[in-house]
Amino acid sequence: MFTIEHEFDATIITLVDEGAAPLGEDVTIAAFEECVTVEQLDHNGSVAKITLTLSQMRDLAAALDLPEGIYQLGKAPT
Numbered sequence: 001m002f003t004i005e006h007e008f009d010a011t012i013i014t015l016v017d018e019g020a021a022p023l024g025e026d027v028t029i030a031a032f033e034e035c036v037t038v039e040q041l042d043h044n045g046s047v048a049k050i051t052l053t054l055s056q057m058r059d060l061a062a063a064l065d066l067p068e069g070i071y072q073l074g075k076a077p078t
Contacts, residue, residue: 009033 001016011031017024025041036057038050052060062073 001018003014003016005012009032013029013031015027015029017026028039030037035054036052038052039047042048059073062071
């Protein structure tokens with residue numbers, strides 16, 4: 001299950017783990033104009049936060065559909 005919320009400066013997506021135990025903590029993804037953050041509560045009760053640039057996010061999205069290897073994305077033709 002997931003939720004989508006549109007805030008003033010970001011779109012917030014929360015991924016909720018469902019199914020049989022053990023379940024993972026919710027993952028919150030915030031898409032800002034200049035970056036994307038991913039947050040999750042860790043086993044110590046602290047929030048672990050990762051910040052990705054838009055370039056890193058583009059590479060991650062592309063990597064999900066590619067086989068093993070090393071890649072460098074080129075710029076789109078104008």
